Amino acid sequence: MKIDIIGAGSLGLLLAGKLIHAGAEVRLWCRSDEQAGELSRQGITISYEDGSLPLHLAGSSFRAGSIDKFAETVIRVPGDWTAIMLKQNAFHNTLPKILAPLRDARLYAVCFQNGNGHLELLQELLPQASVWAAVTTEAAKRKSLTEIIHAGTGETFIGKRRNINPAKGGLEEETAAISLTKALVAAGFRALMSKEVDTMIYRKLLFNAVINPLTAIWRIQNGELTASGERIQLMKELYREAASVYDACGIAYDADAWEGILEVCRATSGNTSSMLADVLASRATEIRWINGSIVAMADRAGIAAPLHRWICRLVEGMNVKER
Numbered sequence: 001m002k003i004d005i006i007g008a009g010s011l012g013l014l015l016a017g018k019l020i021h022a023g024a025e026v027r028l029w030c031r032s033d034e035q036a037g038e039l040s041r042q043g044i045t046i047s048y049e050d051g052s053l054p055l056h057l058a059g060s061s062f063r064a065g066s067i068d069k070f071a072e073t074v075i076r077v078p079g080d081w082t083a084i085m086l087k088q089n090a091f092h093n094t095l096p097k098i099l100a101p102l103r104d105a106r107l108y109a110v111c112f113q114n115g116n117g118h119l120e121l122l123q124e125l126l127p128q129a130s131v132w133a134a135v136t137t138e139a140a141k142r143k144s145l146t147e148i149i150h151a152g153t154g155e156t157f158i159g160k161r162r163n164i165n166p167a168k169g170g171l172e173e174e175t176a177a178i179s180l181t182k183a184l185v186a187a188g189f190r191a192l193m194s195k196e197v198d199t200m201i202y203r204k205l206l207f208n209a210v211i212n213p214l215t216a217i218w219r220i221q222n223g224e225l226t227a228s229g230e231r232i233q234l235m236k237e238l239y240r241e242a243a244s245v246y247d248a249c250g251i252a253y254d255a256d257a258w259e260g261i262l263e264v265c266r267a268t269s270g271n272t273s274s275m276l277a278d279v280l281a282s283r284a285t286e287i288r289w290i291n292g293s294i295v296a297m298a299d300r301a302g303i304a305a306p307l308h309r310w311i312c313r314l315v316e317g318m319n320v321k322e323r
């Protein structure tokens with residue numbers, strides 16, 4: 001399988017490294033020339049917290065290039081799949097320009113972002129593309145431009161959202177998605193295709209809307225959220241407000257979603273949430289596409305979501321790059 005990976009953050013490097021190790025042909029598209037150069041020289045190193053031997057992929061075993069060269073390369077030599085691993089902010093800021101020459105291309109693209117809104121944008125930018133969503137609970141931390149720690153193994157579900165190019169479908173798309181899923185499994189991921197990806201996206205959104213902003217504001221790891229009754233109380237209030245927005249919008253969520261959130265905090269207790277990682281690195285966060293997306297749903301349903309609105313403002317106020 002020939003796979004283009006756009007974005008070489010922690011999850012991008014994890015995906016690239018494991019796929020290369022399993023024999024896939026990977027082209028990794030980076031936002032900085034500095035990172036592309038370092039990856040070509042040093043390769044990718046994946047280490048593990050349990051002391052297992054690190055995995056090293058030499059720079060000669062894949063191609064790393066600047067994201068600006070993605071379109072011209074893909075036009076000349078198409079790949080089978082493009083995995084978009086950029087965080088929401090970079091997704092919205094860089095892809096419209098980068099993908100403009102590919103407007104008529106029939107790419108297969110899979111998006112790994114948290115939150116909402118990016119799949120619709122991608123379909124608008126690439127009307128002929130087959131756009132798929134991936135919901136993953138894999139966790140990785142970046143140590144440098146070329147090294148990551150695989151902090152937690154999870155599951156990755158691949159599926160089509162109901163509102164995204166519904167007119168397409170058919171055997172060809174299904175076959176391509178099966179090949180992608182098989183390539184991920186061969187690379188060591190627990191990957192599955194799912195017809196319930198909409199439900200999973202909203203389930204993850206609920207988790208992220210409670211865990212991410214609070215860990216970012218308090219600068220704590222996921223497990224520390226449940227260390228005090230006061231913190232749990234605030235989490236619960238955020239959860240209840242989001243659940244009432246889901247109710248108003250007719251979005252289904254599990255009856256045990258609250259227990260699910262506490263379970264994620266336990267299962268990922270030593271993790272730095274992606275939003276805290278962004279805040280610590282002074283990067284723009286995904287708040288607009290996580291809690292902001294709950295506020296947008298509330299607005300559309302004509303109900304109030306003051307806590308989520310307020311938490312957006314708090315997180316945005318922590319970092320001038322948000323604006």
Ligand code: KPL
Pocket residue numbers: 114139207208211212222264268271272273274275
């Ligand atoms: O998805 C996550 C994130 O950090 O974005 C959670 C589930 C909170 C795990 O860290």
